[in-house]
Amino acid sequence: MKKVLIIWLLILVIAALTFAAGEQEGKGTNKMVALRVWDRDSVMGDVVDQFNKKMQSEGKNIKAQFELIPYGQQVPKFMAAMAAGRAPDIYSLDLVQYPYFISIGAFKDITEEFEALPFKDELPQGILRLGKQNNKVYALPYEIDLSVLNWSKNMFRAAGLDPEKPPLTWDDLIKDSVSLTKDKNGDGNPDQWGFAEVGNNAGSYMFWFMPFIWGNNGRMFDDNGKVVFDSRESKEALQLWYDLIYKYKAAPVSSAQWSSGDRYNAFIAGKLGLFLSGNFYIKTIMKDAPDLDFGVTLIPHGKGKGATFGGGNLIGITSQSKHPAEAWEFIKFAFSKDVLVNNYAPKLMLIPRRDLYENKYYAKYPQMKKYQEILGHAITPYTYKYNQIYDPVLYYLQGSLLGKIKIDSAIKDLAVELKKVTK
Amino acid sequence: MTLGQLASKNRMGLLFMLPSLSLLVVFFLFPLTQVLYMSFQDWNVMGSSTWEGINNYIKALGSGEFWLSLWNTFIYTVIVTPLIFVPAILLAVMLKKTTFRTEVMRVVIFIPFTISFVSASYIWSWIYNDTYGILNFLLSKIDLISRPVNWLGETWRARVMISIMVAWKTLGFSMLIFISGLQSISQEIYEAADIDGASRIQTLFLITIPILRPTIFLALVISIAGSFKAFDQFFIMTNGGPMRTTQTIVMYINKIAFENYDMGTGSAVSVLFLILLLSISYQQIRMGGYTGE
Numbered sequence: 001m002k003k004v005l006i007i008w009l010l011i012l013v014i015a016a017l018t019f020a021a022g023e024q025e026g027k028g029t030n031k032m033v034a035l036r037v038w039d040r041d042s043v044m045g046d047v048v049d050q051f052n053k054k055m056q057s058e059g060k061n062i063k064a065q066f067e068l069i070p071y072g073q074q075v076p077k078f079m080a081a082m083a084a085g086r087a088p089d090i091y092s093l094d095l096v097q098y099p100y101f102i103s104i105g106a107f108k109d110i111t112e113e114f115e116a117l118p119f120k121d122e123l124p125q126g127i128l129r130l131g132k133q134n135n136k137v138y139a140l141p142y143e144i145d146l147s148v149l150n151w152s153k154n155m156f157r158a159a160g161l162d163p164e165k166p167p168l169t170w171d172d173l174i175k176d177s178v179s180l181t182k183d184k185n186g187d188g189n190p191d192q193w194g195f196a197e198v199g200n201n202a203g204s205y206m207f208w209f210m211p212f213i214w215g216n217n218g219r220m221f222d223d224n225g226k227v228v229f230d231s232r233e234s235k236e237a238l239q240l241w242y243d244l245i246y247k248y249k250a251a252p253v254s255s256a257q258w259s260s261g262d263r264y265n266a267f268i269a270g271k272l273g274l275f276l277s278g279n280f281y282i283k284t285i286m287k288d289a290p291d292l293d294f295g296v297t298l299i300p301h302g303k304g305k306g307a308t309f310g311g312g313n314l315i316g317i318t319s320q321s322k323h324p325a326e327a328w329e330f331i332k333f334a335f336s337k338d339v340l341v342n343n344y345a346p347k348l349m350l351i352p353r354r355d356l357y358e359n360k361y362y363a364k365y366p367q368m369k370k371y372q373e374i375l376g377h378a379i380t381p382y383t384y385k386y387n388q389i390y391d392p393v394l395y396y397l398q399g400s401l402l403g404k405i406k407i408d409s410a411i412k413d414l415a416v417e418l419k420k421v422t423k
Numbered sequence: 424m425t426l427g428q429l430a431s432k433n434r435m436g437l438l439f440m441l442p443s444l445s446l447l448v449v450f451f452l453f454p455l456t457q458v459l460y461m462s463f464q465d466w467n468v469m470g471s472s473t474w475e476g477i478n479n480y481i482k483a484l485g486s487g488e489f490w491l492s493l494w495n496t497f498i499y500t501v502i503v504t505p506l507i508f509v510p511a512i513l514l515a516v517m518l519k520k521t522t523f524r525t526e527v528m529r530v531v532i533f534i535p536f537t538i539s540f541v542s543a544s545y546i547w548s549w550i551y552n553d554t555y556g557i558l559n560f561l562l563s564k565i566d567l568i569s570r571p572v573n574w575l576g577e578t579w580r581a582r583v584m585i586s587i588m589v590a591w592k593t594l595g596f597s598m599l600i601f602i603s604g605l606q607s608i609s610q611e612i613y614e615a616a617d618i619d620g621a622s623r624i625q626t627l628f629l630i631t632i633p634i635l636r637p638t639i640f641l642a643l644v645i646s647i648a649g650s651f652k653a654f655d656q657f658f659i660m661t662n663g664g665p666m667r668t669t670q671t672i673v674m675y676i677n678k679i680a681f682e683n684y685d686m687g688t689g690s691a692v693s694v695l696f697l698i699l700l701l702s703i704s705y706q707q708i709r710m711g712g713y714t715g716e
Binding site: 075076079082083100104187188189193200201252253254257258259261262265266269271272388390391394398399402404405 | 467468545548549552553554555563569570571573575576659661662663664665667678681682683684686
């Protein structure tokens with residue numbers, strides 16, 4: 001009995017001494033500043049390593065620590081950390097989450113620092129808008145995701161279509177989708193499809209369906225945040241998607257439930273000709289299907305202009321950071337030419353500074369040139385309640401594409417739900 | 424044993440339990456009390472929260488989506504439980520004797536249990552895919568279907584197909600529990616039944632299953648609690664669709680707490696769900712004859 005007690009006491013004493021020693025090291029030297037950096041992309045880990053080397057070489061006592069946050073955990077982990085007073089110093093978070101978190105005071109005002117940046121006008125303004133509130137800047141675009149259409153030139157050739165002419169308008173989209181849909185083995189069922197819809201995820205509808213509405217001069221919210229979704233333009237866009245399944249039979253009905261991975265697999269397997277895609281797939285397509293010759297184009301438009309959803313991450317300094325000056329030093333480093341071009345460009349990830357798109361890595365791929373053009377078209381809906389709109393968006397849009405809700409009702413009822421959640 | 428000896432023995436036991444008790448307090452009791460506290464609050468991430476009384480509970484119980492999610496979860500549990508248990512018991516009976524062949528079979532059947540639900544869900548999503556999935560391909564090759572079937576497209580079909588995936592993944596674990604239960608049954612009972620002329624079916628239903636009852640109920644408690652907590656498979660394979668008809672109660676909690684940032688109501692639903700699970704598990708334990716032990 002006594003022995004067990006003594007062992008436990010020893011364990012407790014050792015643990016307490018170790019903890020105290022750690023605390024003492026931090027307080028005693030009073031020099032080393034530890035920055036915690038969160039991001040959903042592992043490339044940030046390399047940036048952190050390079051920053052630490054630079055700080056060491058300059059004799060500065062700043063050390064950054066990187067923590068990879070899985071996409072689905074971005075919000076729960078951040079909320080839990082803030083509630084515990086343990087938010088990271090720097091967070092590169094999905095940009096659609098920023099309006100809400102800025103509104104509750106989770107990020108620091110960096111307007112002065114932003115104004116002093118020599119490349120501030122090179123950042124995509126449509127995306128930067130998400131990091132602003134009341135004319136103040138709280139976060140900057142860092143990792144960019146754009147929604148686009150990929151077309152398989154191999155399948156275009158096989159279908160007798162011009163492989164250099166992607167569909168630009170809705171009429172082109174219908175025509176090409178029908179031409180690409182084939183029943184190769186004659187069993188009465190298509191083996192390859194022209195088009196596939198975005199399936200079972202509300203984020204996917206926002207990322208790929210909203211550009212159809214924008215490209216038809218429609219919108220979800222006006223400049224004042226008022227819901228203007230119940231419009232002819234929205235109905236026409238949804239009708240187009242519905243017709244591609246049921247009228248033109250150029251998209252499988254099941255694609256209304258596919259995940260993005262399903263669409264991706266169908267595209268690289270040569271079973272899908274037109275793939276609603278994003279820059280994040282470009283490297284993996286080249287790796288998984290090296291013989292697939294594909295192009296990148298804007299999402300086809302109706303009576304408006306081609307549009308793209310500007311997604312990705314903004315980077316900001318949290319209001320709980322005790323080292324904002326050092327955190328800004330890190331952010332400046334992360335935006336430097338060397339870091340962006342040498343870390344992100346080789347992986348064909350889209351960098352936020354348009355002045356750096358002429359680099360040796362992008363130059364090898366014509367697709368990247370297209371992304372540079374498309375970046376200027378990027379739009380992102382601005383709402384404090386972005387997460388809350390997910391559920392009704394999925395319910396009504398998917399329900400209508402599965403034939404369970406009429407198009408008119410889906411748009412009308414979705415607009416009512418959007419008004420409810422954003423009021 | 425004197426009172427002093429008993430007290431000393433208990434202190435000793437308590438000391439040995441200390442590590443697991445500490446973990447239980449830190450990772451279960453403390454979060455549980457926090458959730459309970461938050462369920463009575465309009466909880467803010469930043470700044471102070473306000474006392475809401477039972478408003479979050481009223482809101483939760485008044486929500487149609489809460490009841491729909493609960494119903495979806497209940498239906499799923501009803502479908503998946505026999506899909507796991509019937510084959511698990513049969514396999515356990517077939518593989519209870521330890522030979523090289525049965526050991527290999529047990530390992531093969533247990534392997535799916537070692538992979539995560541996330542991986543299994545993705546694998547089976549691809550198997551079920553109507554355009555490039557292998558299931559439709561095989562069924563059309565043997566002329567069982569004339570056109571591709573959208574396996575996850577309709578509510579009931581999706582529930583059944585996801586349950587099949589879950590049964591494939593988890594029945595190995597239930598089978599092992601049953602095998603350990605079967606191996607603890609004395610061989611003499613079977614010999615006696617054999618002398619009395621009992622058939623194999625009679626032996627299974629009149630001897631094996633009644634003796635195995637506590638083991639079956641233990642496995643049922645684990646399985647039903649697991650089924651009620653279903654999340655990953657539905658989140659990945661249907662994301663609750665079509666039209667929320669495969670949305671489980673845990674998906675609903677996740678949605679209101681972490682998507683809608685309504686932590687108060689999310690906590691209230693979690694507490695209601697915990698009470699429900701405790702009640703079900705208690706009833707099962709009573710039926711399994713554990714309460715007297």
